[in-house]
Amino acid sequence: MHRDDRSVNLPTALSPERAAEINGVIDRITCWARGRADIVGLLLVGSCARNAARPDSDIDVVLLTTDESRYLLEDAWAVELGLGLTRTQSWGAITERRYSTVSGLEVELDIGSPAWARTDPVDHGTRRVVTDGARVLHDPAGILADLLAACS
Template sequence: MTRAAHESAPSDERRVQVAELLDRATRWAAARADIVGLLLAGSWARGAARPDSDVDLVVLTTAPEAYADDAWAAELGLGARIRTGQWGPVTEYRHRAADGLEVEIGVAHPDWARTDPVDAGTRRVVTDGTRPLHDPSGLLAALLRACGS
């Protein structure tokens, strides 16, 4: 690895931290009956994370309104909420942990993953790099196939 590439890669400590977060989020999603999919997106999914990269997750739930408060974020140890935004059918909750790691959780109804047709915004997210973490019914696998991923 070149010096420039090494300097632009996350530290081993950050990689462990993100791996622990993903493991915790996957177990959390599997324990919730309302969650039908959990997807890692962006730079961490495509193996291109930098030291300052945030972690992008998409939670597909039959009860998106249940995520308006921060009780679920506390279960995940996400830290303080620093922003909430709306991106079409996805509500973004951005959190910053005490160590500085930022985690963006996009919460949406399972319709976000419909494949007939695939929404243009959904397609952009999927083709930019994704990795299903929890997909008990194959909903995310079907979406990735429909997007050619």
């Protein structure tokens, strides 16, 4: 399953420029992820997924990979995406890497293994993230579709 070509429908409280920037970053990350065999899932979560982003909102994306160390120990991929690292924080099964674009838009990439999307049973924290708003961006094996179904 892949993200369709429709842009995220962001609320009118955002300027057209900010909405276009958010959609551009989401599209850039999605296209980049599709070219990497180790990325097995990309999930937009939070306010952007709920179509409730405000001018001060960040972009929250869960990136599931079979090679976590590649994204936790190396930064060339983030530079390729035009992102500058601001901090890293571990949340158990997920490691948050917070980035900033040149304009100051914050992008939170939560990096974890496919086990984060396990459905038997769904982890409490995972369920909370998904039920707060989630939109599949890249899901070649269908694990995120299964997770969303299990959380609905």
